[in-house]
Amino acid sequence: MTLPAALVAELSALLGEGWRTDEITRTANGGDDSRRHALPDAVALPRTREQVVALVRACRAHRVPIVARGAGTATTGAAVPTQGGVVVSFARMDRVLEVRAADRCAVVEPGVRNGALQAALQPHGLFWPPDPSSFESCTVGGNLATNAGGPRAVKYGATRDNVLGLVAVTGTGELIRVGGAYTKCSSGFDLTRLLVGSEGTLALIVEATLKLAPRPQAQAGLRAFYRDAASAAAAVSRLMAQPVVPAMLEFMDRRSLELLRRNGSGVPEAGAMLLVEADGSVEALPDILAALGAAADGDGLIDMDVAQDGIARDKLWAARRALSPALRTIAPGKINEDVVVPASRIPELVAGVEALADACALPIVCFGHAGNGNLHVNILYHPDDADESARAQAALPRVFALALSLGGALSGEHGIGLSKRAFMADAFDAATLEAMRAVKRALDPDGILNPGKLLPD
Template sequence: MPLPTALIDTLSAVLGDGWRTDLDSRTAHASDDSRRQQLPAAVALPQTRQQVQALVRACRAHGVPLVARGAGTGTTGAAVPVDGSIAVSFARMNRILDVRTADRCAVVEPGVLNGALQAALAPHGLFWPPDPSSADSCTVGGNLATNAGGPRAVKYGATRDNVLGLVAVTGTGDLIRAGGAYTKASAGYDLTRLLIGSEGTLALIVEATLKLAPRPQAQATVRAFYRDATCAAAAVSRLMAQPAVPAVLEFMDGRSLGLLRRHGIDLPEAGALLLIDAEGSDETLPDALAAFGHAAEGDGLLDLDVATDGAARERLWAARRALSPALRSIAPGKINEDVVVPVSRIPDLVAGVEALADAYALTIVVFGHAGNGNLHVNLLYHPDDADETARAHAALPRVFELALALGGTLSGEHGIGLSKRDFMARAYDPATLAAMHAIKQAFDPDGILNPGKLLPPLQTKC
């Protein structure tokens, strides 16, 4: 769908060389890590919030949709353009505006890379807690859009828990401000938390005030093997009941461990594995480590290792880091979905997934963030095998149905995008979805911001 000439003229004047219509630029912004693809009609690379406002207002006037993106590392299709849309890249809005150590916060633009931010904070003895697997290459704006998490979320929370304030441009082109460099507020609606995780459907974030944490003085790792997922889940409950919260609490199922053994990783025969990171000061770490070790003990424990120095900790984590490459060696196709269930239902999720793997004749492995009940279900298949591909895609809805039946939800950190949008109607009742649509209407009355993502079509009453 061609763009109106008047719009092209306006945005060329507003953005200068930040306005791109060449095929190479459009192709570079046509997809994300979901492997979905749609060429945008053009690419906009604003450098200021004023340019973002002008961009939104011009597109609203002409009814042209806008799809914001960071580094394109998302897995749900949330950053994939829609037909006739303009892809908005924040790559040029990548400044760290301020690091306020006294207030323990940083003010940044959305195009700042998570890894670059961590490097800038290190000399101050601080870090920003969200640590998704793409942390070195993903942007803060992308983390905000999806409410990204990572292993550290068990102690520090996901992105939503580590942002103090936002500046954003709504679908009307208005600039709104929410929150600020303070950690407590009781004044009006919490728009900061509302916008985080909204996947660019409500507003385009142009500035964020991030809550920072001090770097731990000392760290240690406990690795515990269990007879089965039930025993591991019971240990998770005991670990989370400790006064000191684990910094990381990761789970791997028996299929994951068997896969790693077949790839030469030296692991004992076991039905489940927990990796537990403890952190604190030199004085407090030994007590926390002892408490975690004690909590890890119990019915079904097969083996337990403890490491306190960096090299030894890396050895204990080696199996977890080797898992993704091992998955790729089994099959080139992988559907990775991150569902969430109550911690007590982890064994039921693992058992249900094992039943699906048998029923659909697929290799499916489960691992992830046990302390939050946020597990990654990986369905492996060969794209050149039409039957196997069909079975994998047929099994996917069953995974979502299983998570919902266990009292869980569709995503803990990847977001909804396109891949899970149609399942939102199963996760939420009509009244709740109607409230979400009403919020969308208030922020974006003409529906130009990332249309078709996150929310399923509103069901009207007959």
């Protein structure tokens, strides 16, 4: 689309050098880690919430789409401006406004990098629990938009569980304040949790009050190998049933372990592996570790390693960190979608994916956050092979159908964006989808915020 001259003049005057229409900036802000790309008509880089309010009101007056953007690390295409319009980058709104250690919260702008926030909190002995794999580069705003998780979510919860309040600009250009620096509230609708995970379709978040946790004094790890996925899943149930909640609980399937052996990671032959992290006080950690080890033990266990010092723990987790890069050694093309099922249904999910891999004659690798039942299903193929590409694309809806049939959901942490939008009608009935659309109409009546994402037509 071509932006109206009046809008260009207004936003140029409002933002000064923060209004960009050059092709280099537009191209750099047109894609994300989904490998999708579309060119916006302009990129806005506001510095204040007042500028965001004025920008939204101006775009609404001219019915111009707005797509909010963090660091572009999302994998679903949620930040891709498929209908052109204005990309609002929060790169310049990147301040940690306040660390309130006594209230165990921090007030931040959306452009703050997750890794930079953790560094700022370290002197206070605190941390913010969400830890997606891209934590060093992803932004808090992006974490909020997708309800990002990570390995620590099994104990500390995902982003939605670690946000106390928000300031946001709705699609009408109104500034709203929801929640606050308190952990308990029974005052009206919980709009804070509603906005987190809405992928920029309801409002643009300009400030967040984040719930912080004390840094544990000590950490230790377990690595357990099992005969098959069913044995590993039974161990997950035992681990989650005992009083001590693991800080992390990661699963890797048989194909993951085969890949690691092929790349020299030195893991033994097994049907599945669990990586378990414990944290707590120095005095309590040995008992915590013993309890987790006892729960991990059981039928199907082949071998178990224990690591209490930092170097040994790093060695245990090296295989997990090496897995994603190693996938590219199988095939250059990768469809990586996360699904979530009840933890007790993990064996059925893994068995179904293995059967699908055989039926499609494609390598499909499963790993992820077992304690939450949230697994990453990686379909690997060669993009230059038309037949393989077609089989990979045909496998994707079958993965989603499998997860839904097991009482699961389309995503545990990546979100919906573009890649899963067409499947939302399979995941929700018509009445539920209409309730979601009603919320969208209330906060964004003209549909200018991230159009074409999340909700199906």
